[in-house]
Amino acid sequence: xxxxxxxxxxxxxxxxxxxxxxxxxxxxxxxxxxxxxxxxxxxxxxxxxxxxxxxxxxxxxxxxxxxxxxxxxxxxxxxxxxxxxxxxxxxxxxxxxxxxxxxxxxxxxxxxxxxxxxxxxxxxxxxxxxxxxxxxxxxxxxxxxxxxxxxxxxxxxxxxxxxxxxxxxxxxxxxxxxxxxxxxxxxxxxxxx
Amino acid sequence: xxxxxxxxxxxxxxxxxxxxxxxxxxxxxxxxxxxxxxxxxxxxxxxxxxxxxxxxxxxxxxxxxxxxxxxxxxxxxxxxxxxxxxxxxxxxxxxxxxxxxxxxxxxxxxxxxxxxxxxxxxxxxxxxxxxxxxxxxxxxxxxxxxxxxxxxxxxxxxxxxxxxxxxxxxxxxxxxxxxxxxxxxxxxxxxxxxxxxxxxxxxxxxxxxxxxxxxxxxxxxxxxxxxxxxxxxxxxxxxxxxxxxxxxxxxxxxxxxxxxxxxxxxxxxxxxxxxxxxxxxxxxxxxxxxxxxxxxxxxxxxxxxxxxxxxxxxxxxxxxxxxxxxxxxxxxxxxxxxxxxxxxxxxxxxxxxxxxxxxxxxxxxxxxxxxxxxxxxxxxxxxxxxxxxxxxxxxxxxxxxxxxxxxxxxxxxxxxxxxxxxxxxxxxxxxxxxxxxxxxxxxxxxxxxxxxxxxxxxxxxxxx
Numbered sequence: 082x083x084x085x086x087x088x089x090x091x092x093x094x095x096x097x098x099x100x101x102x103x104x105x106x107x108x109x110x111x112x113x114x115x116x117x118x119x120x121x122x123x124x125x126x127x128x129x130x131x132x133x134x135x136x137x138x139x140x141x142x143x144x145x146x147x148x149x150x151x152x153x154x155x156x157x158x159x160x161x162x163x164x165x166x167x168x169x170x171x172x173x174x175x176x177x178x179x180x181x182x183x184x185x186x187x188x189x190x191x192x193x194x195x196x197x198x199x200x201x202x203x204x205x206x207x208x209x210x211x212x213x214x215x216x217x218x219x220x221x222x223x224x225x226x227x228x229x230x231x232x233x234x235x236x237x238x239x240x241x242x243x244x245x246x247x248x249x250x251x252x253x254x255x256x257x258x259x260x261x262x263x264x265x266x267x268x269x270x271x272x273x274x
Numbered sequence: 275x276x277x278x279x280x281x282x283x284x285x286x287x288x289x290x291x292x293x294x295x296x297x298x299x300x301x302x303x304x305x306x307x308x309x310x311x312x313x314x315x316x317x318x319x320x321x322x323x324x325x326x327x328x329x330x331x332x333x334x335x336x337x338x339x340x341x342x343x344x345x346x347x348x349x350x351x352x353x354x355x356x357x358x359x360x361x362x363x364x365x366x367x368x369x370x371x372x373x374x375x376x377x378x379x380x381x382x383x384x385x386x387x388x389x390x391x392x393x394x395x396x397x398x399x400x401x402x403x404x405x406x407x408x409x410x411x412x413x414x415x416x417x418x419x420x421x422x423x424x425x426x427x428x429x430x431x432x433x434x435x436x437x438x439x440x441x442x443x444x445x446x447x448x449x450x451x452x453x454x455x456x457x458x459x460x461x462x463x464x465x466x467x468x469x470x471x472x473x474x475x476x477x478x479x480x481x482x483x484x485x486x487x488x489x490x491x492x493x494x495x496x497x498x499x500x501x502x503x504x505x506x507x508x509x510x511x512x513x514x515x516x517x518x519x520x521x522x523x524x525x526x527x528x529x530x531x532x533x534x535x536x537x538x539x540x541x542x543x544x545x546x547x548x549x550x551x552x553x554x555x556x557x558x559x560x561x562x563x564x565x566x567x568x569x570x571x572x573x574x575x576x577x578x579x580x581x582x583x584x585x586x587x588x589x590x591x592x593x594x595x596x597x598x599x600x601x602x603x604x605x606x607x608x609x610x611x612x613x614x615x616x617x618x619x620x621x622x623x624x625x626x627x628x629x630x631x632x633x634x635x636x637x638x639x640x641x642x643x644x645x646x647x648x649x650x651x652x653x654x655x656x657x658x659x660x661x662x663x664x665x666x667x668x669x670x671x672x673x674x675x676x677x678x679x680x681x682x683x684x685x686x687x688x689x690x691x692x693x694x695x696x697x698x699x700x701x702x703x704x705x706x707x708x709x710x711x712x713x714x715x716x717x718x719x720x721x722x723x724x725x726x727x728x729x730x731x732x733x734x735x736x737x738x
Contacts, residue, residue, distance in 0.1 A: 211337065251317075253310075
């Protein structure tokens with residue numbers, strides 16, 4: 082599915098080569114997240130690469146409108162804002178008519194009163210980002226560390242109990258989960274900033 | 275010593291940050307953990323350093339919600355293709371049909387293409403089988419994708435050719451999913467064929483190549499560049515040897531400037547031309563490069579440029595020469611490799627002038643393979659004469675310059691310094707005249723060398 086041979090790609094011609102490489106860095110981190118998000122929205126697996134691709138193209142097209150505001154990391158901030166905006170817009174579209182019914186005028190009516198800034202959609206975007214980031218870093222940690230993290234922070238078990246059942250000290254549980262949280266945060270910031 | 279560290283003192287923020295980053299040694303690590311075991315305050319500080327309270331709670335809340343959702347049920351959406359189809363089809367009375375779409379009865383799913391799903395259908399009114407390509411609902415919400423779908427219909431309608439899959443009807447209303455209607459042809463794609471059988475025999479490569487090139491020639495004649503020539507877009511009809519070029523969704527008129535203005539390119543990296551990969555404007559010769567990649571893939575079973583990521587592939591397309599076709603599959607004839615090499619020239623001007631020219635060459639090659647008596651085109655059997663003369667010329671010039679430098683300099687500098695002109699008068703003259711000869715030779719050779727270095731024979735200029 083992610084075979085680069087069959088997956089269309091895109092390139093942006095930005096005047097500044099620094100911005101161009103910033104685009105590539107962005108594309109390389111953002112595309113996997115987008116793929117995750119798109120498939121979670123219920124897009125059949127076979128269509129995920131193309132839908133992702135089309136959204137990336139929409140983002141890339143807006144990137145061209147970028148103008149430097151002179152502040153630090155201007156291009157980077159721009160790209161992330163544009164990406165978030167484009168994706169949320171796409172998500173609202175899917176939410177409104179996940180499977181358009183042929184011949185129905187209702188869809189056209191819905192489409193005409195496009196609502197932006199749907200808080201539920203934004204929430205879902207942020208939620209998917211966390212889920213994706215957690216999934217991405219999971220393999221970086223030992224199974225016992227991951228267990229310490231989920232049991233104490235997600236399932237809400239007391240640190241002492243978990244430490245005893247895994248057979249490690251409480252200090253090492255704090256250390257493991259601090260590391261995992263820090264990694265998840267880093268990954269999210271890589272896409273959000 | 276170190277194990278005793280932090281027995282009394284608290285580790286500083288920087289030490290804790292380093293340990294979160296995993297860059298402290300084992301001894302220090304166990305000292306810190308031992309301290310954390312006893313000091314709850316430091317545990318809290320550690321957590322704050324890992325992520326501030328807000329961020330930490332959003333992360334945890336999301337993961338909690340996710341864990342509950344996974345336990346209770348899966349997220350909505352289509353788990354199967356049938357669910358997807360049912361979502362937009364109207365019920366049908368027709369026996370054996372899975373649903374109705376406008377005037378078409380849909381019978382079964384043929385396949386899933388890039389932009390949507392292809393159904394086998396039946397047009398009741400005209401009593402004929404059709405193939406219907408319905409755009410994926412998710413793409414239907416993306417404006418660029420809709421445009422692409424529309425462009426495919428418009429571009430294809432402009433080309434009527436036996437090797438181009440025609441489009442019978444288009445539905446592009448706002449209330450329905452866009453779909454294209456094509457004649458139903460029992461076929462599979464060249465990609466499927468390559469996946470199943472690997473490299474094809476040379477005669478097959480040529481047969482398919484001739485037809486694809488003919489289709490390209492027809493498109494180019496209309497001023498259209500396909501821009502996505504690849505095995506997945508070449509359909510092979512079952513039973514007979516017909517190949518058809520399809521998916522003109524990326525096709526554009528040569529003079530269409532939208533592409534360069536937005537600076538966005540869609541295409542398939544493995545078969546893209548270097549100018550396309552760089553986001554420059556492309557003309558018909560870009561399709562010739564992609565054709566070269568397809569010819570390469572048919573003969574070897576693999577595309578000429580491969581890599582882990584699309585970016586890596588693009589870099590190879592723009593910066594690296596392809597691996598020689600005969601080093602991958604030694605049985606490929608030299609003339610075939612020569613032809614493909616020429617199509618895969620990085621510089622568009624070094625490729626053949628146009629698709630017609632390539633088609634003629636391929637036809638002659640096909641005749642040669644089928645009737646071994648038939649001659650091959652001269653430019654494929656002695657392709658490098660031009661280039662070789664160029665190389666020889668360069669060598670001669672370099673040698674001449676080298677000799678010139680070695681001989682000329684001492685005569686010019688050393689002799690006046692010592693002021694003893696009598697000693698080597700004759701030798702000096704001889705060397706001077708030799709150097710002059712070399713210089714004039716140099717001047718003479720440099721001009722023809724410019725012409726010779728371009729291996730392409732003449733037709734290019736007037737055919738562009």
